[in-house]
Amino acid sequence: MVKYGLFLGCNISFNRPDVEVAMRSIFPALGIELDDLVGQSCCPTWGTMPSIDVVGWCAVAARNLALGEEKGIDLMTACNSCYGSLNEARHKMLTNPEIHRKVNEILATIGKKYEGKAKCRHVAWVLYKDVGLEKIKESIKYTLDGITVAVQPGCHFLWPSNIYPDKEEDPFNPVVLRKLCEALGAEAPYYSKLIDCCGMGALRSTDPEKSFILVKEKMECIKEEIDADLIVTTCSSCLIQLDDAQERLRKEGKLNFSIPVLHYVQLLAICMGFDPEKVAGICVTPRDEIIKRILENKR
Amino acid sequence: MAEEEPRIGVYICHCGENIAGAVNIEEVKKFVETLPNVVVVRDYLFMCSDPGQELIKQDIREGKINRVVVAACTPRTHEPIFRRALEDAGLNKYYFEMANIRDQCSWAHWHEKEKATEKAKQIIASAVAKARLLEPLEDRYVDVTQKVLVIGGGIAGIFAALDIANAGYKVYLVERNPSIGGNMAKLDKTFPTNDCSACILTPLMVDVANHPNIELITYAEVEAVEGTVGNFKVKVRKKQTWVDWDKCTGCGACTNVCPPKARVPDEFNEGLSKRGAIYIQFPQAVPKKAVIDADACIKCSGRWFGEPPRTTKDGKPILAPCEKVCPTGACSRDEPRNPEGELIELNVGAIIVATGYKVMDKKHFKEFAPDSPNVITAMQMERLISATGPTEGKLIVPSDIPKYEQWKKKVAKGEQVELDARKPHRIVYVSCVGSRDERYHTYCSRICCMYMLKQAMLLKEKYPDLDIYIFFIDVRTPGKDFDEYYMRCRQMGIKVIKGKVGGVQRLPDERLLVRGYDAEIGKPVELIADLVVLATAVEPSEGTVELARKLGINVGAEGFLKERHTKLYPVDTMSEGIFIAGCAQGPKDIPDSVAQAKAAAASAMSLIAPGKMKVEPLVSEVDKEKCSGCGICVPLCPYGAITMVNYNGKPRAEINSALCKGCGVCAAACPSKAIKLHGFTFEQVLAQVRTLAKRGVVEVL
């Protein structure tokens, strides 16, 4: 069995642990062994060490990556921010020997080192490449027949394309998440604001009102162009933002419809028959309707 | 052999500050005065100037010296100047040696003045050591072939050919497409006069076809080049047409019957429409003849190339539709397929390369939604608005071109239908797509700013309701009448925005969401457009590098043909006798291409007009008495100048001095030391080496 270190990230660990349950359920069932990567910390996220200094950022990231490297395994994560931060740091270390040297000097003081071999992949790529669409199709008990999905790959899934171990052929017209949803039986059409940023993270902490402008634009585009029943994302930050901001917009009278939001691993877990309460129980925009519809579509 | 003792004059140039700034001229002078056979030592600010040269000539005329060493800059530029000075004064010009104490000394060691001075002394000493052994040589003359080959039948090639032909010389114009005209034939109008491109081009094309001195060889490519300046032997491969051009009248009947399955994207319409396997390149083609594209042909009626046709029960041959419909019987599949085509050989004295350009395909630029049919390159736009284009000049969104083609079919059948295709209302131009871009080409493609303005002006004149936006990074309109043209465009209401477009997204009705930036106001902007036109980068034509290798000329890092000197020799190459012109040398507009074509023609003519060419005597010669006939030298010569001949019943090597370039490989390799490279003999070179090894001591042997 292929083994990956499961890198959780802060948001999934504390705010959306249902995503964690989803991952712990689907991967063993699909033939991917998970290592807890005990001792992992914040990736470090953009607002912390990357905002202070490059070597410090790379050192914290390298400690996390080394947890996998010392076991001879790669990491995988369901959080785009972690995916971005860890890969940017790795790229800096691999292309700048000075930084790499300084990082290993720091790591030596805790008895570790990071050579650069272990990388951090994204759970969506692991599902797409390692598991494969065929196997996913065979593993599901329920399908999304008749359901239209609006995909949200999220910015860090796509850009900057040169630092990631897996790359979309066209980073401005991504197809991997669409294909993953189609493997579940859904329609996952293109919509013109598919690659637009959701506004989560630092934008939201600095000025929530401004970040909701982006959510509103996105939601309206989805409604107008493809009238989706469900939004599926590969990013825990997009998940929280789109799930939560919708409610705020509705309260302010700026949005008069509702589209539930799920992380792809959650959706897959539901289709594979795992308990929706456990794998998708935490949300702000209600999901009961869509989950009910899915569970009516026996394969 | 010199009868008298060498009396060497050494002239040290200050070269302004260039040499004197690092080298202590006085100290060097004192040293040089001590060298053997040196009788005169002078220094001067600029030796190459009139007074500088006069110093040398005076000393020669007064009989003081019979050898000259000039210690100055590079022989590459100045050797001919000083040799001429010797000749004027009556001394054999090959009694001259140049010591480069600028490029190879003062410039290289500018900050180490003591060491630079020491080095200058040693360089001059080695030149003196050689000068002692110089021999008088005589220039030779070879006949030149008074014909010129022009490769490329675009506007540059056409003008080059016409100028040379009008002067009375024979020109071969080789073009790889079936017709001449190049990219200019694809244009609708040309800036800044807005002349109809075909109107100004076709008379020239017809002139070329009718000119008694021009032999037009189209649908052909240069295969190999041998020989040297004045006497090139060029192999040209003519591609198979399966249409007898002597019989073909260009009526076009064959093109109408080629079935849909055999239709491929039409290169002339930049892929916006299809052409058949048998096709005439465009309506004003010169020569207007059909060709069969064998790769696209589906061999109707089982008509394979080179095989006799199948027959009916009555023994009548079953021919392909194109063969049947041809009124003159020009079209025939009888010839078997031969990828070699027909090889012909041309003898010319000079070659002009004018192979032109192409524009980058939109598919590379993923951020601009290249999958959308309504995102097109500017060249595609040019075809769209042309009267000979895919919609005969009707402005409709490219996504509706299929609707147009269906409408045409119905009209041809006599149906009275209206064309139901969407006209674009809002058009966006994006500049610098692939140009000024570290990811693709760092150069500026030069013509895009003007052609975007041109297309916008033409469209706005014809359809005043159109809303046109041009997103520039900078507006570059430097030519004659160009800035006035730009101002007129602004006055017409064409919206000029300085700021690059960062993203284009497809919308459901094949419109496009454009995300740009207005750097003048300082805000992101967005709009919904019906059509987005990308000004993609200009690149050299397909196959330029391969052709350059065949010709033995250089290509720059960015892919364009390399000129000899950026400032002073823009149409020459490092290979004598081969000239370049037009966009093959770098992106430029039509007036600049024509100017270069005429310049190249003039240079080619000045080469062939005298009928003879002076050749330096610095070539290799075999002493047949010493030669052992081993033959090692023959395959070593890069110019094929050496053959074995019969000398008193024995095989001995002989060098054709017309082909020899004086590289010296044979002389170095000859085990019998039977080959002498005049001007760089063993004795001379060894004397230089010994002098340098002894740090400036000239041995007197």
Added chain:
Amino acid sequence: MEMMEEGVPPVLNLSKLAEREETELEKRVAEIIKELGAERIMYCMQCGACASICPLARVGFEWYNKKLIKALILGLKDELLDDPTPWACVACNRCTEVCPRNVSPFEVMFAMRRLMAEEYAIGTLAIEGLRALYEYGHAVYMAGREARKKVGLPEKPPTTDSDPKALEDLRKILKQTKLADLGLVPME
């Protein structure tokens, strides 16, 4: 120095900015930014492609990528310390993807953050995140015990939250970084 009033003045006095770089800073602001990680800032030709698709620019922040780069090249520094734009950057890197000069405007935004951190022009939320990183190993730390219990997971995730040795390791690392030099969070 007169430029030290709030924010960027309506007219930029370029000679005063240049003098400040020559005498006070003894190096160009662009050099400082280069050293903080934005090596290719000087390659920018101000085309605006990055700004056309930047989420910050689209929602109304002022000193987004293109404008910040130009401001820094001209020598503005202190005048920009009050502006929250760099702290709002989501690091989406769409700018990096479309830049024709490989400048990576994202790097410039973050180099600016690092500069602002040096000047303590850093908001409370960022400081909170850093403090949480040091204390718990998690920047986002809401005691989400209830949520975890609800879905049947152990209260603490297998992170520094439940592994004291790992937390010690992380703290040891952080003590050797600029975070310690700047003294932004208490590190006992």
